[in-house]
Amino acid sequence: MTNLRLQREMARWYELKDHPVQMALIRAVEDGIRFPIVPAGRRSGKTERAKRFVAKQAMYYPNEKYFLGAPTYNQAKKIWWDDMKQLTLCSTHTQRPSEGELKIFMPNGTEIHVLGLDQPQRIEGINWTGGVIDEIADVKGEAVQANIMPALNTVNPTRPDYRAWCWFIGVPDGLNHYYDMAEYARINGVQGNGSDPDYALFHWKSSEILPPDVIESAKRTMHRRQYLQEYEASFETASGRIYEDYSPRNYTNRTIQPHEALHWMHDQNFTPLSSAIAVVDGDVPYILDEIVLESAISRQSAIEFVEKYKDHQNKTVFIYGDPAGRAGEKHGHKSDYTEIEDVLRRHRWKYERRVKPAHPSIKDRQNAVRAKILNAADEVSLYVNPTTAPWSHKGLATVQLQEGSTFQEDQRNQYQHITTAIGYFTDYHWPAGRALLKSARVTGNY
Numbered sequence: 001m002t003n004l005r006l007q008r009e010m011a012r013w014y015e016l017k018d019h020p021v022q023m024a025l026i027r028a029v030e031d032g033i034r035f036p037i038v039p040a041g042r043r044s045g046k047t048e049r050a051k052r053f054v055a056k057q058a059m060y061y062p063n064e065k066y067f068l069g070a071p072t073y074n075q076a077k078k079i080w081w082d083d084m085k086q087l088t089l090c091s092t093h094t095q096r097p098s099e100g101e102l103k104i105f106m107p108n109g110t111e112i113h114v115l116g117l118d119q120p121q122r123i124e125g126i127n128w129t130g131g132v133i134d135e136i137a138d139v140k141g142e143a144v145q146a147n148i149m150p151a152l153n154t155v156n157p158t159r160p161d162y163r164a165w166c167w168f169i170g171v172p173d174g175l176n177h178y179y180d181m182a183e184y185a186r187i188n189g190v191q192g193n194g195s196d197p198d199y200a201l202f203h204w205k206s207s208e209i210l211p212p213d214v215i216e217s218a219k220r221t222m223h224r225r226q227y228l229q230e231y232e233a234s235f236e237t238a239s240g241r242i243y244e245d246y247s248p249r250n251y252t253n254r255t256i257q258p259h260e261a262l263h264w265m266h267d268q269n270f271t272p273l274s275s276a277i278a279v280v281d282g283d284v285p286y287i288l289d290e291i292v293l294e295s296a297i298s299r300q301s302a303i304e305f306v307e308k309y310k311d312h313q314n315k316t317v318f319i320y321g322d323p324a325g326r327a328g329e330k331h332g333h334k335s336d337y338t339e340i341e342d343v344l345r346r347h348r349w350k351y352e353r354r355v356k357p358a359h360p361s362i363k364d365r366q367n368a369v370r371a372k373i374l375n376a377a378d379e380v381s382l383y384v385n386p387t388t389a390p391w392s393h394k395g396l397a398t399v400q401l402q403e404g405s406t407f408q409e410d411q412r413n414q415y416q417h418i419t420t421a422i423g424y425f426t427d428y429h430w431p432a433g434r435a436l437l438k439s440a441r442v443t444g445n446y
Contacts, residue, residue: 005091012086013052017209022049025202029130029165034152034198037185038169039178039233041206043214046169047079050132053167054112055087057130062108067123067131071138073116077102079134080114088112120147127156130165137170141177163198172235179235206231219377222432223370242366242409243419245374246396252383256288258313264305265425266298266321267417268336273301274418275321276392278425285372285426287384287392290418298336302343316350320425323359354428363407365423367432369396382426395419 022045028036040046054066068084070076081102088104090097095105102114115122117133120143128151133139139148152164172178182201186192189199207215218231223245228234256262256279263278263285273296277289291304305317319340326335334342337353344351360368372382373396386393395415402408409416 006089009086009089009091012083016045016048016052019045019204019208021202021204022046025049025167026053028167028200028202032197033190033200034163034165035185036167036200036202037182037189038167038202039172039182039235040169040202040204041209041233042171042230044204044206044209047134050134050167050169051080051083051087054130054132055084058088058104058106058110058112059108061129062106062110064110064129065113065126066110066129067113067115067126069115069117069123069131069133069139071116071135072118075135076114076116084112084114117143117148123148123151126151127154127159128152128164129162132167132169135170136168136181137173137176137178144177144181171230172233173229175235182235203233205233216377220375220379221371221430222376223367224374224376224378226367226370226432227376241397242399242401243370243373243396245370247374249380250373250383250396251393252286252288252385253387254286254288254383254385255388256312258311261314261316261318262309262312263318263320263425265421266301266319266336266340267421267424268298268322268324270417271295272414272417273297274391274415274421275301276389276418276421276425277305280429283430284381284383285429287382287389287422289385290389290391292391292418297339299339299343302340306343306347306349310347315348317344317352319351319353319355320428321355321421322424323355323357326355355424356428360423360427360431362409364432365420365427366407368427368430369419369423371432372426372430391415391418392422396422 025036025038026049038046054068058064058066068076068080070079084104085097088106090104092107093105094107097104104112106112113126117123117139120140124147133148148166152166156162168178168181170178184196185199185201188196189201190197191201206218215231219227222230225236229236256277260279263280264275265278266275271294273293275291276287277291278285278287280286291301291308293301293304319337321337326337337355341351341353369382374380384393384396395413395418399409399413399416399419409420
């Protein structure tokens with residue numbers, strides 16, 4: 001059994017594609033660079049290189065302490081823990097790893113600690129040899145200055161000349177503290193004016209590592225700015241409008257036909273109570289109608305729907321919306337959705353509820369809509385009839401970011417809630433960057 005485990009662990013050291021910037025990154029600490037700043041494309045090997053670098057350091061150098069961090073405990077465990085146990089050949093260790101504390105104890109006395117930086121004080125109090133922080137853009141900026149850098153600059157009295165190092169890696173996320181770190185490294189680091197040789201910038205794009213078909217698939221399923229940020233590791237600034245590419249290219253004069261099934265999307269418990277109605281043709285949604293009621297509840301919206309479509313031939317409707325709309329169902333109470341379904345059932349409608357178990361993140365919801373409005377391949381695949389769905393049209397055209405935020409929506413815009421409903425629908429079928437590949441074409445989830 002031990003030999004089988006060791007074989008699996010050894011198999012984890014599969015061959016990687018060499019890349020000149022990655023090779024330079026691996027030599028960085030040996031070359032005296034304490035703080036490599038590594039904005040690199042999604043799925044391009046930055047985290048894998050980091051795992052292998054720390055594993056080799058830990059196996060080679062005795063009695064050292066290394067850390068591997070991420071924005072939260074759960075993220076840190078997911079990103080690092082299982083892989084590091086395999087890469088360090090844990091089956092050969094005399095002391096078992098601590099599953100509770102997320103510590104690996106090497107036979108040579110070296111330790112590897114996996115840390116969630118949602119409690120940034122976890123990095124304090126230990127004289128570290130070095131480490132890596134992944135998804136650094138999502139770590140709180142104040143934690144970098146107040147906790148992380150002081151911990152790395154703490155001098156070990158038993159090794160007064162030694163200085164801890166840290167790779168800061170991840171995909172950019174707007175012009176936040178990670179951008180500031182990258183700019184500092186670019187200007188003042190070893191590739192810049194050299195005034196701070198502790199820093200260096202290491203950047204590469206996903207297209208330099210991943211196959212062309214994967215890159216083309218990403219372009220078809222992602223908004224241009226999201227693609228540049230995640231696959232080209234570009235620091236993109238947020239514009240005022242959330243859906244800045246929504247334009248006359250997205251307009252249609254199409255109307256709902258009697259034979260078409262309806263897709264009805266909601267954002268409950270807000271005033272006005274806003275819902276949009278679409279049809280889907282192939283892989284393309286057409287938002288062609290809406291129901292907007294002041295000071296109303298979900299049952300009233302459903303009554304309005306069945307009256308509006310009493311003569312519609314295809315009595316099939318798919319329902320989308322806020323997962324919180326299920327509240328009360330576990331205890332046998334009526335929810336927003338069961339209220340809607342009761343009305344539909346009484347009026348002989350066939351319905352299917354298509355609501356995810358949990359909320360998508362605001363960013364994921366927005367990026368799903370952006371990618372359908374205009375993707376990185378310059379393709380439009382979402383249309384709105386401005387005449388028959390005016391709130392949907394005005395929402396996509398006007399909803400802006402909350403001042404100071406890179407993703408939160410300005411709640412003062414009365415059209416914001418209908419764009420949230422459109423987001424739930426779009427994220428259900430076409431989650432940004434996660435499209436399914438069928439018969440060499442990108443499709444949604446049906």
